[in-house]
Amino acid sequence: MGSIVLKTHWERVVLSTVREYFRFEEQLAASAKDADAQHVYETGYETLRTAMCASILLHHFTDVAVERGAMTSMGIANLGQARKLLADSTxxxxxxxxxxxxxxxxEVADAVKHAELTAKHIVHVEKRGRVLAISECVEIENTELNIDFGVKVIVPTQGVARSLRSIIENVVRGWTSILDLQPL
Incomplete structure (x- = not known):
């Protein structure tokens, strides 16, 4: 992937995968309303698969941006500095x-890649058990209900369930503000 221009990597690899996840989540909500059990089953797995891929690719984009020197003009030369800048910009x-x-x-991306999370830096998600779930009956912070599809992928964090879509949208906003990349 090192030969793909950063902007192209963002648009064709990261954003296209994020958008695919969003489309499947919307289809899942529609199929749940239609009460078509088989379609809900099929769409549910596609939604989880694309949610996992989107999480990994968006999280990994920090490594790609650092490796390509995309933030050196801002004084960002390593992964730790890049993660802090992203956190501050999200x-x-x-x-x-x-x-x-x-x-x-x-943490979601790590959980998708590893069977058990043992690292001490994991503080928000469960180290064992489900890190992503499909649910329609959970309380989600009102500030994140920009679009309510009913059925959604959630991240059961310590204290409250969070919409994965909202987390991803927030992180994408961080990257678009840092590197002036295409928004969702």
């Missing part, structure tokens, strides 16, 4: 700071 649609969202996304 916001909701109304501009509220969400500094933990990039960390939560990283």
């Amino acid at each position: 916001k909701t649609a109304d501009g509220s700071a969400r500094p933990n969202d990039s960390k939560i996304l990283g």
Whole structure:
């Protein structure tokens, strides 16, 4: 992937995968309303698959941006500095700071890749058990209900369930503000 221009990597690899996840989540909500059990089953797995892929690719984009030197003009030369900048830049649609969202996304990506999370830096998601779930009957912070599809992928964090879509949207906003990349 090192030969793909960063902007192209963002648009054709990261954003296209995020958009695919969003489309499947919308289809899942529609199929749940139609009460077509087989379609819900099939769409549910596609939604989870694309949610996992989107989480990994968006989280990994930090590594790609650092490796390509995309932030050296800002004095960002390593992964730790890049993660701090992303955390500081991650916001909701109304501009509220969400500094933990990039960390939560990283924990979700790690959980997707590993059977058990043992690292001490994992503080938001369960180290064992489900990190992603499909649910329609959970309380989600009202600031994240920008679009309510009913059925959605959630991240059961310590304290409250979070919409994965909202976390991803917030992290994407962070990257678009840092590197002037295409928004969703």
